[in-house]
Amino acid sequence: MTLKSTATRTRLRADAVRNRERILAAAREAIVENGPHVPLDEIARRAGVGNATLYRHFPDRESLLFHVLLYVNQRIIERAQQALESVHDPFEALCRMVLDSAEERVGGLCPMLGFGIDREDPRLVASRERMHRVTQQLVDRAHASGQLRGDIGSGDLLIAVARLTLPVPGTQGPGVSTMARRHLQVFLDGLRTPPRSELPGQASSLEDLKDEFC
Amino acid sequence: MTLKSTATRTRLRADAVRNRERILAAAREAIVENGPHVPLDEIARRAGVGNATLYRHFPDRESLLFHVLLYVNQRIIERAQQALESVHDPFEALCRMVLDSAEERVGGLCPMLGFGIDREDPRLVASRERMHRVTQQLVDRAHASGQLRGDIGSGDLLIAVARLTLPVPGTQGPGVSTMARRHLQVFLDGLRTPPRSELPGQASSLEDLKDEFC
DNA sequence: CTCTAAACGGAGAGGCAGTCCCCGCTTATT
């Protein structure tokens, strides 16, 4: 709080805060549906604000994408920590984290990563580290309980969640999202012990994908 | 009439045939990597031909996308039929079909479906029906052998393959494709009997997704 | 080998969508 007051010398007006939030939410939706190339005017339209308001809050596309990334990361981390604390069965907690991430449609944000966002920005680094930490804890616990097959690492899990929660463009039917839920469940079944086949390659930890993801 | 007019009224010159093939292959790659909005000039460049050559073969983007779809469908169908005939274990055959589709990166083509392609074109309808037929056979056999969990239908399988073979944009590292292979295998493990959890929704047959896919 | 027509490729005109600024109006805050 005190830190924040130094950073924001002039506090935002209440409606400005509200608009900023709506822009971030609208941007998330629009990017998930149409990719990171979606026109900024379209995002403003969805958010119910003028385009100038959007540009006032985020001077360019890169800035907007950056803040969307932070915003969604934060939500995921919070829900994962909640699962870690309140769900006692380790495998159940893992499932919960995966399903929560699916709800946030985190996969839809991956395309942003290629758009000139500075992955070494301190805020992003901190966010990524928190994400990795909680994921690692969930995976470790599930391994220790003997429910999660040993040849799956925390890196596997994060990438898999990204993949499994990608929207399938061009298939917007109402049945698609319930079907996505089914496939997620099949995948989770495949994660359980005992393994039913040998996986190619080797278990990937979080360090392995430092340069490729988030 | 004359030999020419009966066989192929507009017989293409050898180099034209070659170029046409190269354009289709390049288009497939470019679309998988960059989506269906990829500039046509870029596709021509990848194919190693002038842009005018591309436009000569395919008068507009829609025409090109349409033929790419037919081209890839055909390859998938052929490989699936081969699996059906030559792989005797029913579940193995199913796996083969899924892995082959992944190699063709069929998921990367889904975004095309939203781009004004006429799904009722006779050539596409015929292709789709052949695809559905062979998929249904593979699923039926695997069910009959008792290896494939009963709550998975042929529609589930086709959609799942599309999803699982989507490229994850923004993550182009070399490790990603081998990781994709691992996740596919986990999913296939989840498909085996006995089911390890109950799936939400219900098994989807091919008719269920007639309007949403391919 | 020669000839012809089919096919090729580069360059550039034209169009269009997306970005971003300007400026008069509205509203939160005191």
Next chain:
DNA sequence: AATAAGCGGGGACTGCCTCTCCGTTTAGAG
């Protein structure tokens, strides 16, 4: 009620993408 922060929409600018023109190259037949 005063004031300044914030808002919104119109529109110029820009850069990219599409598609065509036309001179050059090459496959294929005799």
